[in-house]
Structures are given as C-alpha cells and as structure tokens.
Amino acid sequence: MNFVEAEKVFPWVKEGKGNIVYEAIDRHVESGAGDTVALYYSDGEREESLTFAEIQSKSSQFARGLLQLGIQQGDRVFLFMPRSPDLYIALIGIIRMGAIAGPLFEAFMESAVRDRLQDSGARAIVTTPSLLTRIPQSDLPELAHVIVAGAKEELAAPLHAFEQVMKQPDDPFIQEVSGEDGLYLHYTSGSTGKPKGVLHAHAGLLHQYVSGAVVYDFRPGDKYWCTADPGWITGTSAGIFAPWLHGVSIVVRGGRFRSEDWYATIEKYGVTVWFSAPTAFRMLMAAGDDVPKQFDFSKLRHVLSAGEPLNPEVIRWGEQVLQRRIHDNWWMTETGSTICANRPDIPVRLGSMGKPLPGIHLAIVDSKGNELPPNTMGDLAILPPWPAMMRAIWGNEEKYQSYFRNGWYISGDSAYRDEDGYFWFQGRIDDVINTSGERIGPFEVESKLVEHPAVAEAGVIGIPDPMRGEIIKAFVTLRQGYSPSEELAVQIKQFVKEKLAAHAAPREIEFRSGLPKTRSGKIMRRVLKAWELGLPTGDLSTLEE
Ligand code: 6R9
Numbered sequence: 001m002n003f004v005e006a007e008k009v010f011p012w013v014k015e016g017k018g019n020i021v022y023e024a025i026d027r028h029v030e031s032g033a034g035d036t037v038a039l040y041y042s043d044g045e046r047e048e049s050l051t052f053a054e055i056q057s058k059s060s061q062f063a064r065g066l067l068q069l070g071i072q073q074g075d076r077v078f079l080f081m082p083r084s085p086d087l088y089i090a091l092i093g094i095i096r097m098g099a100i101a102g103p104l105f106e107a108f109m110e111s112a113v114r115d116r117l118q119d120s121g122a123r124a125i126v127t128t129p130s131l132l133t134r135i136p137q138s139d140l141p142e143l144a145h146v147i148v149a150g151a152k153e154e155l156a157a158p159l160h161a162f163e164q165v166m167k168q169p170d171d172p173f174i175q176e177v178s179g180e181d182g183l184y185l186h187y188t189s190g191s192t193g194k195p196k197g198v199l200h201a202h203a204g205l206l207h208q209y210v211s212g213a214v215v216y217d218f219r220p221g222d223k224y225w226c227t228a229d230p231g232w233i234t235g236t237s238a239g240i241f242a243p244w245l246h247g248v249s250i251v252v253r254g255g256r257f258r259s260e261d262w263y264a265t266i267e268k269y270g271v272t273v274w275f276s277a278p279t280a281f282r283m284l285m286a287a288g289d290d291v292p293k294q295f296d297f298s299k300l301r302h303v304l305s306a307g308e309p310l311n312p313e314v315i316r317w318g319e320q321v322l323q324r325r326i327h328d329n330w331w332m333t334e335t336g337s338t339i340c341a342n343r344p345d346i347p348v349r350l351g352s353m354g355k356p357l358p359g360i361h362l363a364i365v366d367s368k369g370n371e372l373p374p375n376t377m378g379d380l381a382i383l384p385p386w387p388a389m390m391r392a393i394w395g396n397e398e399k400y401q402s403y404f405r406n407g408w409y410i411s412g413d414s415a416y417r418d419e420d421g422y423f424w425f426q427g428r429i430d431d432v433i434n435t436s437g438e439r440i441g442p443f444e445v446e447s448k449l450v451e452h453p454a455v456a457e458a459g460v461i462g463i464p465d466p467m468r469g470e471i472i473k474a475f476v477t478l479r480q481g482y483s484p485s486e487e488l489a490v491q492i493k494q495f496v497k498e499k500l501a502a503h504a505a506p507r508e509i510e511f512r513s514g515l516p517k518t519r520s521g522k523i524m525r526r527v528l529k530a531w532e533l534g535l536p537t538g539d540l541s542t543l544e545e
Helices: 003-009 020-033 052-068 085-096 110-120 129-134 202-214 233-245 259-269 278-286 312-321 397-401 442-449 486-499 525-533
Strands: 037-042 047-051 076-080 100-104 124-127 145-148 159-161 182-188 196-201 223-226 249-253 273-276 302-305 326-330 362-365 378-382 408-417 423-428 433-435 438-440 455-465 469-478 508-511
Touching (some): 047 085, 052 085, 076 085, 076 110, 085 100, 085 124, 110 182, 129 145, 202 233, 312 326, 438 442, 442 455, 442 469, 442 486, 469 486
Parallel strands (some): 037 249, 076 100, 223 249, 223 273, 469 508
Antiparallel strands (some): 378 408, 408 423
16 A cells, blocks of 8 residues: 555545545445444443444534534634543544644643644634633633533533534534645644644545555454544544544543553453554553563554654563564654554564655755765655645744755654665754653743743753653753742742643753853753763853853
C-alpha cells in the first residue's frame, strides 16, 4: 500500500467531495460491518462498547444538534473532556457536519484553554461538569455554546446539555467537503511564542490509511490499543482514524496509569496491535517483570512506540517480557501521520527510527537546505507535500512559512541517516522540551512562572531524566522582598500546575540572582543548559554581561 494506491481507494480526495467520517465509519456500515465493535471503552468502573452502526447514528445525532445550534462548516468546535464514549461521538459528530475539531488535553487549566479557544475563534466547546470551571467566562466573544456532557442540573444558554443536543433523528447525516477542507486543529509548542494551531485536512486520510497498512500493520479482526489521548495528534491520527479507516476495533482506557491495569487491558480485550510511548514502557519496566508474568499476551502481534527516543534497552525488555519487538516510529503534530518507521517488513534496528514510508522523501539537510550524505548529522527534513502534512498554522502564515528552507520542511529535530537508509534521532535543534513524549514550549512555562508574585524572571529548559526522557527545570530570579526557600519552590510549582497544566509544571526550580541574557534581553536557555550539564557554554559573544 502506498499513497498512489490509497488515492484509488478514495478517489474523491483529490477531486470531488466526501468526508473522512464516511470512510472511517459509514463505509463499514454500508458494507455490512455495522455490527462490528468500533470502540471498547473501560475505565475500571464503567465498561461500554459501540459498534460502527451505533457511532454512525449517535454522531449523526450530535452533528444535527450542532447544526441546530447554528454551527457551520469550517467553524471550530473544541473538545475538553476525559476519555469516554461521548468524546468519540462528539469528535466524529463535529467532523461529520464539516466543522473543525479542536481536541484539548483534559489536564489543561484555564489559561491554556483560553489561549487555544481565543486563537482559533472557537464557536463551541464540549466538556464535562468537572472541567466546566476551567472554561473562561470572559474574553471569548466568539464562543457561543458550551455543551456539557453528564450535567446533573438544568443548564441555561450558552450552556447546553449534551444529552439535549443529541435529541435528533439518528439516520445517517453527513456533510460532504473537499479533501483540502479543515479536519482538526492540534495546538503544539515551538520554542518561542504561545502554542500554535496546526491545521489538518480531510485529505490526510490517505496518509493515515497507508500508515495503518504499512506501519501499524492493521489486519481484519484486529483489536488495537493506542494509549495516547486524543488531545495529541497520536491520539487522533494513529489512535482513531488510521484504525477506523481500516475497520479495526479500538480499545480505549480511561483513568490513570497503573501497570496492572495496562497489562490487564491487553489480556482482557485480546489486543493484537498496541501503540504506546517510551515513557509508558519505561514505567512498565520500572514496575518489575513479575507483574506481566500474571497476564496472557498471546494475541499481541505488533507493538509500536512514538513520541520520544526509544532506548534499545526498552526494546530488549519488550523482547523478554512481552515476547515482542517494539517498533519505533517518528513523526510530529505537523506531519499529521507517521513519516519514518521500523516497519514490520524491514528488520528493526535498535535505537533507530527506521526508514521513511514509501512515497516520502526524508533527508538530512544543512543550514542552507542542501542534502547531506549518509552518516552526517544535520536537520531532519521532508520534501513537501505529503498527504497528511499540516495545511496551515491557524491565523499565522508567517509561522507556517518559517518551517520551510530551500523547499524543505524542517522538522526541528537533528538526525543522521546510515548507509542503509535508516534514520537515527539525535535531539531537538531548538529549546522545545519533550517530557514523557509531550511537547512543551519553554516560553509558555516561563510566561506562567513570571505571573507568580515572587518571580521576576524565569528561564526554562529540559534536563535528561531516565524515566521521562526529559523533565522541566526552571531557573528563577525573585522580586524584591522574596527570598529563596524550599517552600517557595513548592508554591511556584503548584502555581504552574494550577494555572497551566500539571504536565507543564517544572519538577525542579533553581533560584539564581541573575539569568544569562543576550544584549536584546532574551534569556539564553542554551547557557542554562550548559550550566546544568556542566558543559562548555559555547559562544557567549551575545551575552549581556
Ligand atoms: C507524534 C508526536 C514531535 C516531536 C518530534 C521529536 C519527538 C516523536 C519520535 C521523537 C525520537 C521518535 N519524537 N517521535 N523523537 N524518536 N520516534 O510525537 O508529535 O507531539 O508533535 O512531537 O517528538 O522531537 O519533533 P509531537
């Protein structure tokens, strides 16, 4: 399977009209697979399953409900809720009616939610009673509707009960769109500025379909579990659409991480394909090898990892404990689907990200955008376009253009390619932090830190951590009248947790009397990093003093 063949399966994508939801859901119902389970959900307390036919009817109801509220094609409708069947019905319903879905990670606090709703001009958001307080009441003139799933009380506009919005005919309804129309918007961090909205299009389904075939190895009857939350690209592209485009059942587990529950999930549903991330594998490793011995993984056929570098040690653990090789694959929010992978049809090279998908030109380029020979480190770059490539940075053409150099899409990662065409990840070029596979922009954390009354200035970096890949460390100077203490450090960490998100809060804080800055006043994170790691600080000619 490759992109050209995928275009033959979905000819409307290039010229014509259709909808990714038709291909992911309705097509299976029409071909007689309506009774196949599309989604198995459990969270330890509740267990539920939904067939393709049920998702078709329920998401049609929701789509009609949105229409009745006045939502139009191209409007942004956000999702801010824990994983539950309602989340999937709402997501599919939004896309079904031609609106653009904006899935948000449930750990975001008010200011993170505000930034994203404001930037995208969101018209509606779907949430739950417990998260409702984090949806700002002010500064969002375009936000016309807040839809609350599972509300116990009567709601008055702009609040609506999800169950009320659902009160619509359940026969299939779908809005046809063109392949280039907006699908979803995922916010992600760069090294400067606030998170940016990465816009994807329906045409990305061609790529998701190919990744499903050649990387995730989907086969009829598979039970697939991708542990990523739909708030991140892995959770939507690889977690929902790739499998459903292949008619494969997905397993969704709500609630927190517990190693026993994870192993039990694989056994209980007879998971055949499992996609997770290095931090999760390392946490399972840390829980000890006696735990997995109590479970049956005999149905498991293929194991995948993405999001951060996969240590060879973890692959060896997988071979011993799961009796399976973990297949690393590389991509980004911006690439929309897998770009490079240890595909099942090639031998795994431990520690490498594998080879590019057929039809993708992946290369290492220098600072001028010239391709480099094998075994030379440089910028990991892709020749545009590819089907799942982002279509825009929402409202920021300049930012979008800044990704490109001499015709190449520049990933921001450094890597090299060996003589056999395998790519080897070396690190980030910019200051973006990757903690537990989640991309954190230091600027967003610094901005929150300086809102704390005690903090004058802050510089934030990632420092190596054996479990999480990197952890966030903040260097902080204090305002007059405050002095460093353990208690203050705890307070500041808590402040970021409550105002931004738990996963974006620094795990370490170091108080300093000053921070290294350029003459233009920019904090030099590179110098902070060198201090931290005891490395030479390099060229300091632009340092203020
Ligand atoms: C899909 C996803 C993208 C960044 C990317 C890189 C890192 C992703 C990786 C990997 C080493 C891998 N990354 N996969 N690093 N090996 N297999 O993770 O998207 O959240 O946008 O992060 O994650 O640094 O640039 P996103």
